Amino acid sequence: MSAESTPDPGIPGEPGTAGRRHRARGRRRKQREKRHKGLKAMAWTAAGIVVLGGTGAGYLYLKLNGNIDSVDIxxxxxxxxxxxxxxGSENILVLGSDTRSGGNEELGGGTDDGTARSDTAMIVHVHEGHRKASVVSVPRDTIVDRPECTxxxxxxxxxxxxxxxxSxxxxxxxACAxxxxxxxxxxxxxxYLEIDFTGFQKLIDELGGVEVTTTEDISDPESHLDLKAGTHRLSGEQALGLVRTRxxxxxxxxxxxxxxQQAFIKALVQQVEEVGVFTDPKKLYDLADSATKAVTTDxxxxxxxxxxxxxxxxxxxGPDRMHMVTMPVVYDPADANRVLPVQDKAQxxxxxxRNDEPIPESATEGTAAGEAKGVVTP
Structure with missing residues (x-):
């Protein structure tokens, strides 16, 4: 707490009280103003506690709580x-939604036709002890049999x-996904966790951008991306372009x-570790506000x-404890824009x-890759 908000030794009832109880009215008013400023500083600290430990109550908690959309899967x-x-392990389905509604219309580059798709899909397996994770990307263009669903x-x-x-x-x-x-x-x-275009972009900007290195030029007018080979700190708009370019x-x-996407996620995890949000209550609250607005959860x-x-x-x-692979697939001979699961390797x-074990290298050997590995590094 600042010196401005430190209790005066002469105020009755405060630690260190040494003076008599009667004070002039003007003096007491000044002390109340000081205490009010001190309480404002404490409010920011409380915000940090709410976000860090999920404890606390009042307006800040209710505001963050009201930001979150959830689905009863x-x-x-x-x-x-x-x-x-x-x-002791857990599986989380993480989807990036390319809905064209609301603020996403401009970012998505399409029209609001009332539909939405899972633009990105990852199964995040958190191993027992929560010290490492295996992440499996599921290509959106994979041909599958979709079960009946509610x-x-x-x-x-x-x-x-x-x-x-x-689809x-x-x-x-x-629920169907x-x-x-x-x-x-x-x-x-x-x-289940879902994030949309608008939320993703705001989160990256709130973090101050994410640094990546490109080993070759990347230019894609459709995703509004133009990066020369080298190291860049990507804004939210650039990061969105990167994870969407194909x-x-x-x-x-x-x-x-x-x-x-996999390379960017590792860079993002690294950025979250390095940014000083845990020592800055206001920054921490702003990040939590953006994050809770951005996601839909179970x-x-x-x-x-x-x-x-x-x-x-x-x-x-950390990024060094994340093993990221793509579900084993091959290109569909009938349509080069689609892929088919390689069932034995996928199993x-x-x-x-299922057994909370590392994914064997043999599972992805000889499968389609996309030829972009190493283009972007954290």
């Missing part, structure tokens, strides 16, 4: 799901064969974009307490996660 999917793991509003959607993976989200929202992933992997998704690098496929994470407690449990996982991945 468990109720929508019922009991016909894979069993929860009993080995959305969060109770609507039922019939099963479909030979459709793109990201699950556009058909039945978060989770159902499809569980059907493909036979893994229970313990949590024509500026590699073979122009979704697989190349996934490799850029109902178990749909409060500040739950979300921050969950995030706090992952803070020991090696899902089996490893």
């Amino acid at each position: 468990d109720q929508a999917l019922g009991t016909d799901r894979p069993e929860k793991a009993d080995n 959305d969060s509003e109770g609507g039922t959607h019939p099963a479909a064969t030979g459709v793109m993976f990201n 699950a989200y556009s058909t039945g929202g978060a 989770v159902k499809t992933v569980e059907s493909i992997t036979d893994l229970r998704m313990d949590h 024509h500026g690098v590699g073979d122009g496929s979704d697989l190349g974009r996934i490799q850029l 109902s178990d994470l749909g409060s500040v307490n739950s979300l921050m407690s969950f995030a706090n449990g992952l803070k020991g996982i 090696l991945v899902w089996s490893a996660l």
Whole structure:
């Protein structure tokens, strides 16, 4: 606390009181003003406590809590799901939504047609002890069999064969996306996190940008990205362009974009570790405000307490403790813009996660890659 807010030794009832109890009215008014300023400083500290530990109450807590949208995945999917793991690990489905509604219309580069797709999909497996994670990207263009599913509003959607993976989200929202992933992997998704274009861009800007190095020029007018080879601190708009570009690098496929996304995520995790939010309560609150506005979660994470407690449990996982792969696929001979799962190799991945073991290198050997690996490094 500042010297301005330090209790005066002569104020009755405060530590160090030595004077008599009667004071002139003007003197007492000045002391009350000082105490008011001191309480303002304490309020910022309280904000930091709310965000850090998920504890506290009052306006700041309610504001952050009210920012979060959540979906009751468990109720929508019922009991016909894979069993929860009993080995201390957790699986989280993380989706990046390319909805064109609201503030996303300009960023998405399309029109508000009332639909949304999962532009990015990752299964994050947090190993027992929460000291490391395996991350599996699922290409949006993967041809899958989508199971019958019920959305969060109770609507039922019939099963479909030979459709793109990201059609699950556009058909039945978060619940259908989770159902499809569980059907493909036979893994229970313990949590769900979704972030949209607008939220992603604001989060990066709030962090002060993210530094990456490009080993070659990247130019893609469709994603508004133009980077020369070298080291850059990307703004939110540039970061969004990077994780969405597919024509500026590699073979122009979704697989190349996934490799850029994986490299960027490692750089982002590094940035979060380095930025001094935990020593600056206001910065910490601003970041929490942007983050809670940006995400949609499952109902178990749909409060500040739950979300921050969950995030706090992952803070020991640095970029060097994240093993990132792409679900084993090959290009579809019938359509070069689509990919097909390599079932035997994919089962090696899902089996490893189910048993809380490292993903073997053999699982991804000889599969389609996208030719963008190493173009961007943290």
